[in-house]
Amino acid sequence: MRLRRKRRLARCLRKRRQLKPVSDKSANIRRDDVLLMSVLRNEKIRLPYFLEYYRKLGIDHFLFVDNNSDDGSSEYLASQPDVSVWQANASYKRASFGLDWSNYLLRRYAHGHWVLTVDPDEFFIYPFCDTRPIRALTDWLDGCAVRSFGTMLIDMYPQGPVDAEPYHEGQDPFQIARWFDAGNYMITMNPDYKNLWIQGGPRARVFFRDAPLQAPALNKIPLVKWDRRYVYVSSTHSLLPRGLNQVYDEWGGEKTSGALLHAKLISTLGEKAREEMLRGQHYRRSGEYRAYAEGLDEQPVFWCDRSEKYINWRQLEILGLMSKGNWA
Amino acid sequence: MSRLGVVMLVHTALHRAEQVARHWTASGCPVVIHVDGKVSDRIFSAFVSSCADEPLIRFSDRHICEWGGWGIVAASQSAAELMLAAFPDVHHVYLSSGACLPLRPMDELIDYLSDRPRVDFIESATTADVSWTIGGLDQERFTLRFPFSWRRSRKLFDAYVKLQRAIGMRRKIPEGLVPHMGSQWWCLTRQTLSAILQDPKRQTYDRYFRRVWIPDESYFQTLARLYSTHIESRSLTLSKFDYQGRPHIFYDDHLQLLRRSDCFVARKIWPRADRLYQAFLTDQSSAMRPAEPNPGKIDRVFSKAVERRTRGRDGLYMQSRFPRHGSENGLTSFPYSVFQGFTELFEDFEPWLAEATGARVHGHLFGPERAEFANGDSIANGALSDCAVLRDYNPTAFVSNLIWNTRGERQCFQFGPGDTQKINWFLARDKNAQISVITGAWAIPLFRSNLNFADIRCEAARLQRIETKQLEVLGSVWTKARVRTWSLAEFVESPMEPIQTVIEEIGTQRAGHLVEAPKMVDLSGFGQFLQNLKNQGMHPYMMGDFPTDDVFGAQVRPFKKPYLVQ
Numbered sequence: 001m002r003l004r005r006k007r008r009l010a011r012c013l014r015k016r017r018q019l020k021p022v023s024d025k026s027a028n029i030r031r032d033d034v035l036l037m038s039v040l041r042n043e044k045i046r047l048p049y050f051l052e053y054y055r056k057l058g059i060d061h062f063l064f065v066d067n068n069s070d071d072g073s074s075e076y077l078a079s080q081p082d083v084s085v086w087q088a089n090a091s092y093k094r095a096s097f098g099l100d101w102s103n104y105l106l107r108r109y110a111h112g113h114w115v116l117t118v119d120p121d122e123f124f125i126y127p128f129c130d131t132r133p134i135r136a137l138t139d140w141l142d143g144c145a146v147r148s149f150g151t152m153l154i155d156m157y158p159q160g161p162v163d164a165e166p167y168h169e170g171q172d173p174f175q176i177a178r179w180f181d182a183g184n185y186m187i188t189m190n191p192d193y194k195n196l197w198i199q200g201g202p203r204a205r206v207f208f209r210d211a212p213l214q215a216p217a218l219n220k221i222p223l224v225k226w227d228r229r230y231v232y233v234s235s236t237h238s239l240l241p242r243g244l245n246q247v248y249d250e251w252g253g254e255k256t257s258g259a260l261l262h263a264k265l266i267s268t269l270g271e272k273a274r275e276e277m278l279r280g281q282h283y284r285r286s287g288e289y290r291a292y293a294e295g296l297d298e299q300p301v302f303w304c305d306r307s308e309k310y311i312n313w314r315q316l317e318i319l320g321l322m323s324k325g326n327w328a
Numbered sequence: 329m330s331r332l333g334v335v336m337l338v339h340t341a342l343h344r345a346e347q348v349a350r351h352w353t354a355s356g357c358p359v360v361i362h363v364d365g366k367v368s369d370r371i372f373s374a375f376v377s378s379c380a381d382e383p384l385i386r387f388s389d390r391h392i393c394e395w396g397g398w399g400i401v402a403a404s405q406s407a408a409e410l411m412l413a414a415f416p417d418v419h420h421v422y423l424s425s426g427a428c429l430p431l432r433p434m435d436e437l438i439d440y441l442s443d444r445p446r447v448d449f450i451e452s453a454t455t456a457d458v459s460w461t462i463g464g465l466d467q468e469r470f471t472l473r474f475p476f477s478w479r480r481s482r483k484l485f486d487a488y489v490k491l492q493r494a495i496g497m498r499r500k501i502p503e504g505l506v507p508h509m510g511s512q513w514w515c516l517t518r519q520t521l522s523a524i525l526q527d528p529k530r531q532t533y534d535r536y537f538r539r540v541w542i543p544d545e546s547y548f549q550t551l552a553r554l555y556s557t558h559i560e561s562r563s564l565t566l567s568k569f570d571y572q573g574r575p576h577i578f579y580d581d582h583l584q585l586l587r588r589s590d591c592f593v594a595r596k597i598w599p600r601a602d603r604l605y606q607a608f609l610t611d612q613s614s615a616m617r618p619a620e621p622n623p624g625k626i627d628r629v630f631s632k633a634v635e636r637r638t639r640g641r642d643g644l645y646m647q648s649r650f651p652r653h654g655s656e657n658g659l660t661s662f663p664y665s666v667f668q669g670f671t672e673l674f675e676d677f678e679p680w681l682a683e684a685t686g687a688r689v690h691g692h693l694f695g696p697e698r699a700e701f702a703n704g705d706s707i708a709n710g711a712l713s714d715c716a717v718l719r720d721y722n723p724t725a726f727v728s729n730l731i732w733n734t735r736g737e738r739q740c741f742q743f744g745p746g747d748t749q750k751i752n753w754f755l756a757r758d759k760n761a762q763i764s765v766i767t768g769a770w771a772i773p774l775f776r777s778n779l780n781f782a783d784i785r786c787e788a789a790r791l792q793r794i795e796t797k798q799l800e801v802l803g804s805v806w807t808k809a810r811v812r813t814w815s816l817a818e819f820v821e822s823p824m825e826p827i828q829t830v831i832e833e834i835g836t837q838r839a840g841h842l843v844e845a846p847k848m849v850d851l852s853g854f855g856q857f858l859q860n861l862k863n864q865g866m867h868p869y870m871m872g873d874f875p876t877d878d879v880f881g882a883q884v885r886p887f888k889k890p891y892l893v894q
Contacts, residue, residue, distance in 0.1 A: 131581035136598055140577060152647040183710020183733035186722035187645050196650055200725075205713045212721040219647055250652045254640040257648030306711045320644045320732060326570045326637030328629050 005240040008231040012103035015095050019065065019104065022085040023078035026061070026109050033060035034134055035115040037106055039098035041067040042275075043120040044076055045268060048170040050120050051080065057124065058133035059116065063109060065101045067092050084109075092281040103231050110226035114138040117222050117236050118260065121173075122153065124222060125313050126258035127324040140327055142225070148239065149223035150247025151258040152321060154180050155201045156310065157265040157302035166267045173263035174310060180261075181205065182308040182319045185218065195219060195238040195245035202265070202302040207291045216288060220260055221247055256325030259316055265302060332357045332438050333418035335407040337400065338426035339364040339393065341599035342375045345426035351609045353384040355434030358415045361385060362403040365392035386414055396478050400512070400544040401537065409525055412518060419445065422515045427596040428565060429578075429608055437564075437592045441515070448520050448556045451510030451563045452549040469541040470507040471498050478541075502529070502536050508553055512544040513565035513595070516552065523555035524548065566591035566623050568630040571638050576630050580604055585629065591621040643732055643760070645725065659724075659758040660731040664739040665834060666761060669769025669816070671742050673823075674846040678742070681846075685834050687738035693730070694723070694747035709733035716748075723751040731760070738834060745770050745794035752801045761809035763802060764830050767795060768816040768871030772849060775857045785864050792870055815872025823848065852878055 029035065036059045043050075051062070062083040066074040077085045088101050095101055106115060116124060116134070126137050126149070141149060156177040158165060165176050185200035196219045204215035220236045224244060231240050238245050249255045276282050276289040308319070316322045334352045338345040338361055349359045361379075363372050372390070379385045388407040393399040404423055411421055420441045430437070441447075455466045472492045476484040491497075501507065516524075527533065533551065537543040552559060566589060568576040575596045578586060580603040586594055597604055640649050643661025651657070665687070671677045682689040682702075691700030699714040701707075706714045710733030712726070713719075719726045731739060743755075743763075755761045770791045774784050802811045810833070814826055824845060855876040861868050 128579070128581060132579050133600075135600060136579055139598065139600075143574060143577070144572075150647045181711035183729045184712045184718075185646075185729070186725040187647075187650055188722065189650065196647060198647060202711070204718065205711060205715075209713070209715045210717055212718050248646075248648045248650045249637075249640065250650065251655045252640050252651045252657045253638045253649065254636050254644075254646075255648040257646070304707045304711055306707045306709055308711075320641065320646050323640075323646065323648050324633065324636065325648065326633045328576060328633035 001240060001242060004233070005229070005231055008103065008233065008240065009107070009229075011096070012100040012107065012231065015090075015100040016104045016108075018088045018090040018095065019086040019101055020088070022066065022074055022087050023083065024086075025082070025084045026063070028082070029061050029109065029113070031112075033113060034058060034138055035061050035063060035110050035113050037063045037102050037110065037115055037117040038120055039065040039067060039102055040069070040073060040120045041092070042069045042071045042073060042272075044069070044071040044073040045167065045169045046120045046173075046263075047073060047076055049172060050123075051083070052170075053123055054116075055082070057129065058135050063105050065098065065105065067098065092279075097235065097282065099232050099235070106226050106230070106232075107228045111228040113226055114141075115224060115226045117224070117232065121263045122220075122222070122260040123174075123263065124151070124258060124260055125316065125322070126151075127256060127313060127317060127322065127327055129258075129313055137327075138223075138225070147225045147227075148221050148244040148247055149258065150196075150255070151220050151222055151260050152185070152198055153201075153218040153220050153260045153262050154316075154321060155203055155218075155262045155265055155302075156180050157202055157307075159303045159307075161299040161301055162265050163267040163270050163299075173266055174261060177263055177266050178310045179303055179307040180310060182306075182321070186212075187219075190238070193233065193238040193240070193245050194242045195221070196248055197237075206300055206302055214288075221245065222260060223258075254323040254325050256327045257322050259313075259322045261310070331417065331419035331442055332422060332434075333411045333415050333420070334359045334422045334424055335404060335411055336361045336424050336426060336428075337364075337393070337403055337407070338362065339367070341426060342367075342371065344597075344599045344605065346375065346379055347605060347609060348426070348429060349379065349385055350382060351430060352434065353382055355438070356384070357434065357438070358384040358386070358411065358418065360388050360407045360411045360414070362388045362407040363390055364403075365390045365399070386410055394477060394479070396474075396542045398538045398543055401547045404544070404548070405525060408521055412522055412525070419518055420515055421518070421521055422564070422593075423513055424565065424593060425513070425595055427599070428513075428593050429595070429597045429604060430593050431566075431586055431589065431608055432592050440592070444560075446517065446519075447558045447560050448514070448516045448552055449560050449562060449564045450514035450516060450549060450552050450556075452508040452552060452559060452561050453510055455507055455509060466509075467507075468493075469509075469546065470501055472541070473497075473499060473539045474541045475539065499536075499539070502532050504554065505533070505536075505550055506553060507546060508549040509546045510549045510561065511563040511565070511567060512548075513563050513567060513593075514548055514552075515564050516548070516556075520552055520556045524551045527551070564592050564621070566594040566621070566626065567596070568626065570630075571634045576633070578604060583607055585626055589621065589623050589626050590619040591623055643728055643735075645728055658760060659754060660728050660760045662731050662735040662738075663760045663762065664731055664741075665830070666741060666743050666755060666763045668743045668764065669766030669819075670764070670846075672744070672769040672772040673766060673816070673819070673848060675849055677846050680844070681740060684831055684844075685738065685740070687740045687834060688734065690739065690741040692744065692747050693727075693741040694719070694743060694749075694751060696746065696748065699726070700742075720748050720750065723748065724754045727751060727754060740834075745791040745798065749794060749798060752798050756801050756804065756807040756809050756811070759808040762830070762833060763809050763811045764826070765799070765802070765811070765813040766816055766819045767799065767813055768792075768868065769819075770795065771816070771858070771861075771868060771871060772851070772854070775854055776849070781860070781864070785861060785866050788861060788868060789866050792868060795870055815870065817872030817874045820848070820851065820874075854878060 036054055064077050064085045066085055066087050068089050074085055077083045092098055157179050158177045181201045185198055187196050187198050190197045197217055198219040199215040208215035217237050222236050233240055273289045334357050336359055352359050376387055388410045391399045391402045393403055408421055478485050537547045578597050580601050642658035678689045688702050690702045693699045698716050699719050701714055712729055774788055855874050855878045858868050858874050859876050
């Protein structure tokens with residue numbers, strides 16, 4: 001494992017040459033700022049709301065890697081006062097699906113910081129997020145000597161067909177996609193990295209009925225008190241050293257955990273799926289996107305009469321999709 | 329002029345400490361601040377000069393404070409000495425920290441204390457009577473030596489404790505001391521405090537406590553017992569601890585909870601909880617009536633949090649709760665019933681059961697085609713799909729999800745040897761499962777089917793094999809489910825008794841004896857059918873001794889209602 005970690009580190013150092021700074025404001029990062037790291041491609045339409053959401057949560061500085069966008073994402077981000085952007089025009093796939101880039105930037109800029117690593121369509125929810133800023137959470141985790149914080153990705157979807165209601169720039173995507181699956185998640189433990197492997201939700205229910213093994217993983221560990229020796233191994237599903245993956249309790253208790261609301265299944269999906277399928281740059285040869293693209297032609301509806309309408313984090317905590325643990 | 333002095337131990341968030349200190353002094357209470365020796369001199373002197381305009385604020389000698397170490401006691405000592413010397417009219421001394429926040433107007437606390445001029449408020453209990461110790465060290469705190477830091481060199485700490493235990497090393501507790509422990513936040517009278525600080529044997533005591541584990545929770549608590557005339561064993565500071573002994577932290581959203589607690593001082597407050605500081609440090613119109621502190625409600629909130637962290641919600645599997653095999657505290661969240669062989673033996677058993685118990689009755693949830701949810705639904709609560717592939721991908725998750733999603737409503741489902749068997753161990757180990765099996769009932773559909781006899785024979789052998797294996801699991805020593813099995817013959821002979829027992833155990837509002845019995849299928853010829861199987865060389869033993877002429881004993885008994893008082 002140590003070797004694997006070293007290999008990852010070497011790899012991310014090798015790929016650092018692919019990163020060209022577009023707007024490097026990292027000098028403004030103060031000592032205990034909470035950071036956000038994200039890799040994106042052609043997500044301009046999502047960015048205004050994304051930034052607004054996370055600024056409100058209390059993120060102090062954003063680090064972005066832009067992979068070949070041609071929709072002005074990079075220019076938009078560069079114009080923001082609290083955002084640093086790097087351009088990477090190389091292959092997403094050969095950079096371990098962007099991980100090498102983010103691992104490098106995390107190592108370089110996030111050492112000693114709490115950092116949230118999310119995609120532009122993931123929205124972080126934690127207990128008391130409506131009354132306490134993210135700093136309250138990280139201070140509390142520091143006090144408990146906890147270094148990483150686990151979440152589950154919850155796919156949100158609209159009531160009708162996915163592309164029935166178009167998404168506008170700046171809009172809260174959960175005004176459109178406000179439904180989710182409350183209780184069909186399947187968990188096993190990955191003995192290699194000791195992380196949980198969670199599958200299920202609407203994508204498994206609709207797209208992967210016949211091949212559940214290939215259903216996307218929903219376990220994520222996005223919030224970490226970073227150290228330059230740490231690396232993400234597979235998206236934000238698992239990290240090394242393995243101790244960081246121990247975000248769950250094995251003796252019956254509940255640790256504090258959150259959720260990532262996933263705003264993927266909205267009108268932007270179809271275009272994205274067709275584009276990504278052609279590029280073939282995603283995990284498992286974009287198999288997931290292929291399934292979407294095929295499924296999308298049939299106008300899929302994820303909604304069913306047992307879908308749950310999203311209200312707030314307390315609802316998720318009661319449903320058992322996240323937990324306050326002993327944070328009260 | 330004032331009778332209350334405040335000693336404040338400060339480590340971080342100095343600006344908050346200053347804010348609170350000024351709040352105390354505004355009501356005329358002198359404050360002596362001890363700043364942790366770990367704070368750099370530059371920051372310290374800036375802090376001192378920012379408080380310089382307030383004559384009631386003094387600074388004591390600085391010590392390095394480490395959790396569980398002697399420094400905190402030394403800090404309290406020197407600050408308290410300075411307080412007693414510099415402010416001769418101080419009557420009570422209140423020990424607080426930089427993260428404490430006064431919740432009620434100062435005058436109320438001052439009045440409260442002047443009404444009780446001889447009372448020392450210090451939580452102080454003998455080691456035998458406390459349950460809050462962390463790390464299993466209670467009496468041993470006082471009889472072992474602890475030269476190593478618990479936070480920084482845990483391994484050394486543990487090893488040295490082990491070594492001392494092994495060789496039976498013991499320290500002598502100084503004569504006359506009875507170890508007591510309690511919250512480190514106290515409020516003592518000048519008399520008691522000065523007696524402790526000016527004790528001729530203080531050297532001895534200090535030397536002893538220097539090597540005691542967490543002396544700040546025992547030094548004053550023990551010594552106060554020597555001198556105090558009236559100890560109220562409670563702390564005036566509201567302070568809650570989690571299961572690892574760390575203080576719970578208060579945030580803006582606790583405002584109402586804190587208001588209603590009627591406590592004088594609370595800790596620990598998050599330094600950025602602006603609303604709390606603003607609400608409690610601005611002049612409060614003394615709206616609150618003089619009341620005793622009543623932390624009950626806060627207690628409940630925090631003890632619930634501790635329970636959630638240590639025990640969790642039974643039957644929940646999620647990203648932060650995934651118990652190891654055996655530590656689940658109940659594999660599922662709510663009782664449920666599994667019926668095997670009943671639908672085969674009775675016509676319309678499912679609607680009858682639903683009627684009799686009010687429970688939700690599913691078909692064969694583990695049927696090979698699909699999960700047969702009640703009413704033919706294709707999706708159950710929580711968007712659980714009936715897709716067999718998804719279900720069999722993780723059958724335990726399927727059951728625990730179904731039970732979790734419908735908690736509060738009793739679930740019943742049918743099971744049989746024709747179904748996916750991967751779930752057997754889970755059901756057997758689950759104490760919430762009530763499993764009732766009529767063994768051999770799978771032969772009835774075969775008997776009534778229109779298959780070739782050779783196929784029937786094959787199928788019967790297969791099902792019997794599966795059921796035998798299943799019963800081995802259900803009969804194992806690890807089984808926690810309530811399992812009942814009857815052979816078909818046994819059951820048919822007197823069907824109502826077992827049904828009544830099972831239904832009663834489900835325990836619904838519609839208790840009382842059963843009015844209507846489910847209708848049994850016509851079994852005439854079944855005995856001969858079994859004999860034919862035997863004649864073909866297959867040995868159907870699961871049904872028990874089923875008479876070839878279908879007649880049990882000498883006569884066909886009319887069904888009698890069990891327990892019917894005539």
